[in-house]
Amino acid sequence: QVQLQESGPGLVKPSETLSLTCTVSGGSINNYYWTWIRQFPGKGLEWIGYVYYSGSTNYNPSLKSRVTISIDTSKRQFSLKLSSVTAADTAVYYCASRIPVAGSAFDYWGQGALVTVSS
Amino acid sequence: NFMLTQPHSVSESPGRTVTISCTRSSGSTASNFVQWYQQRPGSSPTTVIYKDNQRPSGVPDRFSGSIDSSSNSASLTISGLETEDEADYYCQSSDTYNVVFGGGTKLTVL
Numbered sequence: 296q297v298q299l300q301e302s303g304p305g306l307v308k309p310s311e312t313l314s315l316t317c318t319v320s321g322g323s324i325n326n327y328y329w330t331w332i333r334q335f336p337g338k339g340l341e342w343i344g345y346v347y348y349s350g351s352t353n354y355n356p357s358l359k360s361r362v363t364i365s366i367d368t369s370k371r372q373f374s375l376k377l378s379s380v381t382a383a384d385t386a387v388y389y390c391a392s393r394i395p396v397a398g399s400a401f402d403y404w405g406q407g408a409l410v411t412v413s414s
Numbered sequence: 415n416f417m418l419t420q421p422h423s424v425s426e427s428p429g430r431t432v433t434i435s436c437t438r439s440s441g442s443t444a445s446n447f448v449q450w451y452q453q454r455p456g457s458s459p460t461t462v463i464y465k466d467n468q469r470p471s472g473v474p475d476r477f478s479g480s481i482d483s484s485s486n487s488a489s490l491t492i493s494g495l496e497t498e499d500e501a502d503y504y505c506q507s508s509d510t511y512n513v514v515f516g517g518g519t520k521l522t523v524l
Contacts, residue, residue, distance in 0.1 A: 332515075340459070340504055342513035356415065356511060389458060398447030398465035400506075404458035 297322035299390045299405035307384075307412050313377040315408060317390030320371070322403075324348050327392040329366060329373040330401065334387045341386075346373050347395065380412045416440045418505050418516035425522040428495050434519045436505035437487040444481055446507045448488040453502045453518075462503075463490060495523050 303315035317329070331343040344354035346364040354362050358377070366373040377384060387407040393399045417439040426432040436448065448466050451459035461470050463479035466488065476493045488507075492499055500523045505516040 338502060339517050340506075340515040342515065353511075355513075398449070398468075400449040400461040400464035400470070401451070401459070402461055402470070404460075407458060 297327070297392060297403040299392065299403055301388060301390050301405045301408035303408060303410070305409055305411060307380055307410060308414050309381055309412055310379055313375070313380050313384065313388075313410055313412070315375045315388055315390075315410070316372050317374070317405060318370075318372050319392075324366075324368050324371055326394060327403075328395050329364075330391045330393065331364060331375045332389045332391050332401070332404075334389065334407070336385065343375065343377075343388075382412050384410070385412045386410060415512060416507075416509060416514060418507060418514055420503075420505060420516040420519045422517070423520040423522065425524055426495055428497060428523055430495050431491060431493040432495060432521065434490045434492075434503055434505075434521070435487050436489065436507075436516050437485065438507065441509055442483075443486045443488055443507070444483045446509060448479065448481065449506045450477075450479055450488075450490045451504045451506065452499075453504065455501075459504060492521075497523050499523055 298320045300318045307313045325348045328345040330345040346352045346366045361378045363376040389407045390405045391401040392403045393401045419437045450463035453459040462477045467479040478491045502518045504518045
């Protein structure tokens with residue numbers, strides 16, 4: 296059973312870089328697309344992107360210029376960096392995972408981390 | 415990029431059946447699997463349907479999913495509604511480059 300836990304600052308200033316880490320316990324680090332998803336205050340969900348254990352990534356085209364997702368398999372952690380943030384990036388950020396098979400669902404989610412962008 | 419459109423809210427009485435639609439704006443619903451998630455207040459989403467119509471273990475068979483190619487949409491049907499089914503429901507699908515969620519539907523069981 297995979298368990299995920301987000302960590303990082305809850306408050307980020309406009310124009311700065313948002314950084315979050317997700318720690319993975321249980322399961323194999325090799326078997327999943329390790330993913331970041333955010334949920335806006337109005338409740339909508341947005342997929343940010345994923346990293347595979349090999350380091351390969353895939354990002355939401357609308358965020359691609361500002362997003363970096365990386366993985367440290369030895370620490371069983373993967374990370375999100377979102378640059379040049381604005382108030383529109385205020386959201387609950389979830390780490391999640393799904394197996395790399397068409398039609399697989401995001402079966403494991405962290406509890407979510409609220410990040411507020413404000414000066 | 416494509417969009418998935420869901421009704422903002424639906425309501426129904428306990429014991430009845432409700433269907434939530436998810437319409438894809440471009441690309442084929444039939445060619446890209448649809449998943450459905452339930453989110454209760456204060457909790458992370460959980461999967462209720464994957465691969466259009468498959469239920470994870472532990473999800474009651476009151477939950478079912480289907481695809482309608484003619485309307486390019488997917489549907490989640492919940493029969494025998496229970497008060498515990500009251501939640502937000504999200505559809506999700508993909509194309510080659512992107513994963514997209516619907517805007518979510520608030521189900522009220524009253």
